[in-house]
Amino acid sequence: DGGITQSPKYLFRKEGQNVTLSCEQNLNHDAMYWYRQDPGQGLRLIYYSQIVNDFQKGDIAEGYSVSREKKESFPLTVTSAQKNPTAFYLCAGGTYNSPLHFGNGTRLTVT
């Protein structure tokens, strides 16, 4: 089936460790996005990529890094510099001005 696949669904890490969240798509979307969702808040954009080997910072990029080596893949690394990393992370894909398709999300807990 086509879609956006995020893994794992739940992730637990100790403070000070980097962690990478996976996002894969088989919808041939040009653009991919990472959003963060905190309880009672809307989604905030972390990073986005419109083409392979290129990406731009969103509104809350500090403490995060991404790569886009393949069209199908857009992994997000939460670094130890992110001061409050515990959140629900959603990956999305889309073509120009099309509705975004979202993955099922990864819930990251850092203790």
Place this chain on the structure above:
Amino acid sequence: AQKVTQAQTEISVVEKEDVTLDCVYETRDTTYYLFWYKQPPSGELVFLIRRNSFDEQNEISGRYSWNFQKSTSSFNFTITASQVVDSAVYFCALSEPLGNQGGKLIFGQGTELSVKP
């Protein structure tokens, strides 16, 4: 700056009641898209509707209807005869302007709808 406001944080209704979710947006752009997404407890966001800023026609899809009023910068969503399966968080979103390759969405805070049997 672009902004989306969903003033209703939580709404609770009894099954078969009609319910309207409010969305007010701010933008200086003349062309843009507006969206509604549903987030069930499982977490994924499900696309419901997209509306072009030039198209102010109301839309009805089954029990769902949307009222877009550019004059008041509002894009409200009504569920008629609500059902328990409608329980979810609903997000309104505004896109970056056309002509910008971004395709980024700016989301409201979300409205959590609880439909009780």
